[in-house]
Amino acid sequence: MQLFALGLNHHSAPVTLREQVAFQPDGLSEALSRLVRERPVREAAILSTCNRTELYCATETPEAVADWLADFHRVALSQISPHLFTLQHDAAVRHMFRVASGLDSMVLGEPQILGQMKQAARLAEEAGTLGTLLHKLFQRTFSVAKEVRSTTAIGANIVSMAAAAVRLSERIFSTIEEQRVLFVGAGEMVELCAAHFAGCRPRQLTIANRTPARAEALAARFAGDALTLDALPDVLGRYDVVVSCTASPLPIIGLGMVERALKQRRHRPMVMVDLAVPRDxxxxxxxxxxxxxxxxxxxxxxxxxxxxxxxxAVVQAEAIITDQVSHFLHWVEARDAVPAIRALRSRADAVRQAELERAMARLARGEDPQAVLEALSQGITNKLMHGPTQFLNRADGEQVGEAAEFVRRLFNLDRS
Structure with missing residues (x-):
């Protein structure tokens, strides 16, 4: 079975398409059960967030998984195929490591995705679709993410306007958790900011927009609420942080509105972030x-x-991931050798048992113990060396040197 990662994310597909293939949390277990029951998939896990729907599978037919994804959501495969990525083996491992470490996120280094990946692993385990391969991969993924976050500054760096808005707010309020945050507008910049602030789990998150439907859709993604711009004068005083970014040609938050809001707040501080040009x-x-x-x-x-x-920080994180991908692939290769190792040990034990029984019979007949032990050791040696010796004797021409080198490495022999 090969390891694959496939799906759609904010790099490959627009939000309108991502919405169509998103999984509801309470339906993930049933979806996983259906996937392994209806398609030739041995192991599977699903990561479904506002920015990505990705399936991690052990299968020989990733195209069957893509077909199932389209069928499950009743979307034409031809509609999602141009936006679907499929990564195999080492590329799949690297992708999972980068996602968990925050290197593939819309907001670089954001910590929320790691918790979402852990939830994906738990749900797969509960559904019975997390086998040895994926279990080991998820555990290594979490370990890599921890190393990246603890040894680099990937999560501490200010890499976007959205991240900077959070950092500046934290200069006034030591934590965002107890604050109410209002976003004015519902465009891409507000979406980025909302994602960043949502990761800090504010007390309340609200989207105010001229178009109610857009505000409600965006608010739903972050478990917030929505209102229209007309309501701003009445509710502004309830919020500790206000982030605004609209396309209005004139300011929509005026001096008088804010003065009234401060009176309602009894002059408790307010952070206002204006990302609009012209200013809001x-x-x-x-x-x-x-x-x-x-x-x-x-x-x-x-x-x-x-x-x-x-x-x-990115350079350091990528170096860690490259190293850890190699380590995981080595484990996979070693795992493939397990049947051969077991067979080899079983063969050696059978030889040992046969020679031991023969030695015990000779001792029971009263033969010299020294001679019996000598015969026992020679018998075991001869039988264990029979295979490698035949392998060397059967080699011809150029194969002789290769066979000899292989045996030297196998038994760690001195070249002299």
């Missing part, structure tokens, strides 16, 4: 004592400071 938040708001307003330029400075350390 009036510049005069920065003069208010209890507001910490950051613009795109402020975030750019934070990002620039992290570029060099990010590059170094």
């Amino acid at each position: 938040i009036e510049a005069e708001i920065a003069k208010l004592d209890d507001v910490f307003l950051y613009t795109v330029d402020d975030l750019a400075q934070v990002v620039e400071a992290g570029v060099e350390s990010r590059q170094q």
Whole structure:
């Protein structure tokens, strides 16, 4: 059986397609059971998040898995095939290591994906589809991710505007967990920011947008709630962090609106991040004592400071992963040799047992123990050496040198 990783993610497919092949958490166990029951798949696990649906399988026919994925979600295979990636053996192992380490995430180094991979392994184990190969691979994957995060700065670097928004907010609030976060807009930048803030598990996450349907769809991905822009003046004071990025040509959050919000908050501090160009938040708001307003330029400075350390961290992480891929493949190859090792030991034990019985019979007849022991050792040696000796004697021409070298390596012989 070969190891494969296949599926769709934010690199290969748009969100409209990713939504169609996403799995509901409470239906994953049944899906896994159906996969191994309906297709020639020995082991399987499914990772399904807002950014990816990936299947990790031990099978000889990955095309059957792709066909099952389309069939399960009632989507034409021709619709997903152009966006489907299939990785085999070492490429599949490397991919899983990179995903768990946060190197393949929309937000580089984000920690949430590791927990999602652990959940995928648990569900596969509960469904009975996690065999020896995938179990070992997942355990090694978690170990690699831990090493990457503990020995590099991959998770600490500010590598995007979204990451910088979180970092600047943490300068005012030591933790995001107790804060309420409001996102104004529902475009790509807000989506990135929401992903980053959601990883910090805020007390509340809300999306406000001109189009309610878009706000609700984005909020649902992060277990948040949605509202329209018309509601902003009434609810702004409830939020500790406000991140805005719309295409409005004029500011949508004005000085008067924020002053009223601060009164409602009894002048508790508020962080406001304006990612829009032109700006969404009036510049005069920065003069208010209890507001910490950051613009795109402020975030750019934070990002620039992290570029060099990010590059170094990625290089270090990739080196760790390359090394660990080799170690895992060595384990797989050694595992393939297990039947031969067992057969070899069984053969040696049979020889030992036969010679031992012969020696015991001779001792029972009263023969000299010294002579019996000598015969026992010679008998075992002769029978164990019979195979390698025949192998060397049967070699012809150029094969003689190769056979001799093989036997030297097999028995660790001195060339002299």
